Amino acid sequence: MPDFQAFGESQQDAPDKLFTVPALKLPKSLKHKGLLLANIGQLLTLRLGSVRPGPRRGPDLKQLSIIQDGAVLCVAGKIVSVGKTRDALRDPWLKKNRKKVTEIDCTGKVVLPGLVDSHTHPAFVNPRLVDFEKRIEGASYEEIAAAGGGIRSSCESVQNASKATLAEKVLSALHDMAAYGTTTVEAKSGYGLTLESELSSLEAINAAASRWPGTVVPTLLGAHVVPKEFQGCSQKYVEIVCKEMIPPAARRKLAQFVDVFCDKGAFTPDETEQIFEAARQYELSVRAHMGQLSETTLAPFLRFDPASFDHMDHVNQNDLAQLAKGDTVATLVPGANYFLGLKDYPDARRLIDAGVPVALATDYNPGTSPTLSMPMAMSLACTHMKMSPAETVAATTINGAWALRMAARKGSIEPGKDADLAVFGITDYREIPYWFGANHCELTVLNGVIQRHR
Numbered sequence: 001m002p003d004f005q006a007f008g009e010s011q012q013d014a015p016d017k018l019f020t021v022p023a024l025k026l027p028k029s030l031k032h033k034g035l036l037l038a039n040i041g042q043l044l045t046l047r048l049g050s051v052r053p054g055p056r057r058g059p060d061l062k063q064l065s066i067i068q069d070g071a072v073l074c075v076a077g078k079i080v081s082v083g084k085t086r087d088a089l090r091d092p093w094l095k096k097n098r099k100k101v102t103e104i105d106c107t108g109k110v111v112l113p114g115l116v117d118s119h120t121h122p123a124f125v126n127p128r129l130v131d132f133e134k135r136i137e138g139a140s141y142e143e144i145a146a147a148g149g150g151i152r153s154s155c156e157s158v159q160n161a162s163k164a165t166l167a168e169k170v171l172s173a174l175h176d177m178a179a180y181g182t183t184t185v186e187a188k189s190g191y192g193l194t195l196e197s198e199l200s201s202l203e204a205i206n207a208a209a210s211r212w213p214g215t216v217v218p219t220l221l222g223a224h225v226v227p228k229e230f231q232g233c234s235q236k237y238v239e240i241v242c243k244e245m246i247p248p249a250a251r252r253k254l255a256q257f258v259d260v261f262c263d264k265g266a267f268t269p270d271e272t273e274q275i276f277e278a279a280r281q282y283e284l285s286v287r288a289h290m291g292q293l294s295e296t297t298l299a300p301f302l303r304f305d306p307a308s309f310d311h312m313d314h315v316n317q318n319d320l321a322q323l324a325k326g327d328t329v330a331t332l333v334p335g336a337n338y339f340l341g342l343k344d345y346p347d348a349r350r351l352i353d354a355g356v357p358v359a360l361a362t363d364y365n366p367g368t369s370p371t372l373s374m375p376m377a378m379s380l381a382c383t384h385m386k387m388s389p390a391e392t393v394a395a396t397t398i399n400g401a402w403a404l405r406m407a408a409r410k411g412s413i414e415p416g417k418d419a420d421l422a423v424f425g426i427t428d429y430r431e432i433p434y435w436f437g438a439n440h441c442e443l444t445v446l447n448g449v450i451q452r453h454r
């Protein structure tokens, strides 16, 4: 293995940390057997250490706290101890309980926190191949819609699909995501656009989540686009979102967040504030698609304490200082820029250098970003947004967790956090964005459950 000092950005990272297991009693059931990952070449802990608390920003975004020749012990779905393999093997508790612990020899590979995909739209039925082909031919948005493509084609098929079919589609996506190292997924509705179909989409997401060992955070995106029948009277649809969709979604605990697509051609800032107000009334947190097509002044929304503003291709200079002071994360989704063949990408350096916390996500959806791969998002962020490999790791783990308000449980490898890990068959973490288009994830641990992918 290369010397610890050789990993450029990790030089100030974690010194050796002693591996100690507190007095533990392993429950008898097989489900709660201990799990030890040992001989990890690079263990990217992202522990808090010397960085400032809160979402990682500025220079803290590249502090990965790497332990060489590391080991992690998990029990009952939680991380119990983290340190060097040699200290783990000397630990008296582990010596005594070795037989009750499943041991995985990582043979010098890289282990990082399970990736957190904090922006996905998995509740759809069909790929949008008409859009894809027509766009390549240079067709406009209107021409694509006329040819039977566009977002409304997704809505039609979702409205006609059974809940079981939709749940199967979501579950299949979750399994595929885990194969790329993702263990926590935010999943939006938004292709229903009627009360019945939006609630049914959320039910499908929840049903899929109950059959997947990872963690799913459901989001109501009733305000995705203004449905055709409400063109010119969008206020009527906003009222349906506020008065008919949000109350049952909250009461039945079908969603944790309410999202709005606030942009030119979608919902206005005023309408977004109305929807945020309704969400607050029902104690749901908020997030929004912002600045994908045009600039929107963000400051007025900060009173709702949004967990995240997503896309952020266009950001007003005056908003940067405000965002740098708060915990609202800017979630960048370069897969959409790539798939639409855009020349410009979100200006990640401007945001990071201003102190705005930045996360990366796939924006998995059938129209503009049909990718499940967080490593692909990392690679695009390196090559098109000038983020360093280390920054992309923090942006897809701990800051993704912050973007979902789950940083107390997710996003780093520290005792007490959920046992969410990804093992990549490489010897240097920088290979994750480097080998673009390839998947080197070999194994994921989702809330303590092992899934092997090769």
Ligand SMILES: [Zn+2]
Pocket: 119, 121, 289, 363
């Ligand atoms: Zn989106």
